[in-house]
Amino acid sequence: MIQKLEMLIALAREQHFGRAAESIGVTQPSLSTGIKQLEAQLGVKLVLRGSRFGGLTPEGQRTLVWARQIVGDARRLREEMRFSREGLSGHLRIAVIPTALTWASRLASGFGVAHPNVNFTVLSRNSADILTMLENFDVDAGISYLDNEPLGHVSRAFLYRETYAVICRPEHALARRDRIAWRDLADEALCLLTPDMQNRRIINRAFMQAGLAPVARLESNSTVVLATQVEQAGMVTVLPDHLAAFLVAGRDLVMVPVETGEPGPSVGLIAPYQEPHTPVIEALLTEAGRVAEGQ
Structure with a gap:
């Protein structure tokens, strides 16, 4: 079931069967079969099909909300069990607005010293893309503006104010x-x-x-x-x-x-809101707070 829900998430993200299959490392026939099996299990049609992907049905949209929650919970469970076996380890993917890349480097450097078994991938993206990537599990966290445009339901840790x-x-x-x-x-x-x-x-x-x-x-x-x-x-x-x-x-x-005359927008670390966070995300939020205090 988890794998089939991940297929639905990928399809909703890519809006194309071939690209969705490639993004999660399966063949297109395997993805199509998985979606059909998920529809059979749930007893509803999830995807509008024609000569190409036609979008999600209303039932598919509601299932997508559940899929993101269930897949997120499953990933947190795996992270918790890995932490109990190996301590803090793994691979963190962070998407960062271009103007905050130097702060991303500072955050990753400090975190790496404290937790050498965690590796990083840092990607430069705009703020809208960061929210989409978080929602679709393409990244684990982001660095973006906190109070300028809506963020939705995320956890956040302040880093600095922009001047x-x-x-x-x-x-x-x-x-x-x-x-x-x-x-x-x-x-x-x-x-x-x-x-x-x-x-x-x-x-x-x-x-x-x-x-x-x-x-x-x-x-x-x-x-x-x-x-x-x-x-x-x-x-x-x-x-x-x-x-x-x-x-x-x-x-x-x-x-x-530049004279601004008022405090600039705040920038910080954001992550999907979860209770509890995985140990590595909790540690990253803590490190962001430490970096902010040390500026």
């Missing part, structure tokens, strides 16, 4: 400032993150509150691309100050703080 800095070349007029206001960027050649990134939406809102409508000459979902455009093309970008400091190190670039 901003402009990155520009040293000969740029802005480089001589001690601080920069949003209105000072009105006529600058900007390169910014893409609109699907929550950080970009936060920055857009700050510009609008200053009476500006910024137009980016270049957009990218990579902060490395933004820093390179500043260095090579003389553009200006705005990023969280901790990330700006990392990107200007060793480059012919400078960073200047």
Whole structure:
């Protein structure tokens, strides 16, 4: 039953029989058979079929909610039993907003010292993708904004509040400032993150509150691309100050703080809400609190 529920979760996520089968390492006929067997066991039709996947029926949608809960409980049980045998061990998958990658590294490093038998995979994703990946068990935890856009029912541990800095070349007029206001960027050649990134939406809102409508000459979902455009093309970008400091190190670039006038959005670790958490997730939430206290 658990395997068949995992097949349903994969199908709902991928919206395609072939991709769903590939994502969980089974053949497409095996997945189709498993879904049909699950329908037979439950006595309802779960999937709309035609020449291709047509979505879930209303019964399929309700089953998906139960499937996520049951599969999550089964995985927590396995983690609990492994902890009783081996102590804290395993593999943690974390999806992180691009602007928080340096904090993800800090979190993983500290956790790895305390728990050397736990390995990490860190993925860069936007905030919406992170929530979807958590819901579908594609990752175990995420690092995202905590109070800017709805998160749903998750556990959370605060890491830091975001403040901003402009990155520009040293000969740029802005480089001589001690601080920069949003209105000072009105006529600058900007390169910014893409609109699907929550950080970009936060920055857009700050510009609008200053009476500006910024137009980016270049957009990218990579902060490395933004820093390179500043260095090579003389553009200006705005990023969280901790990330700006990392990107200007060793480059012919400078960073200047931005006056925000109010506390920035909070960023932290999020994980599916569970009672109890698996030992490794509980330890990760605790480590996030330690990292936040040490900043």
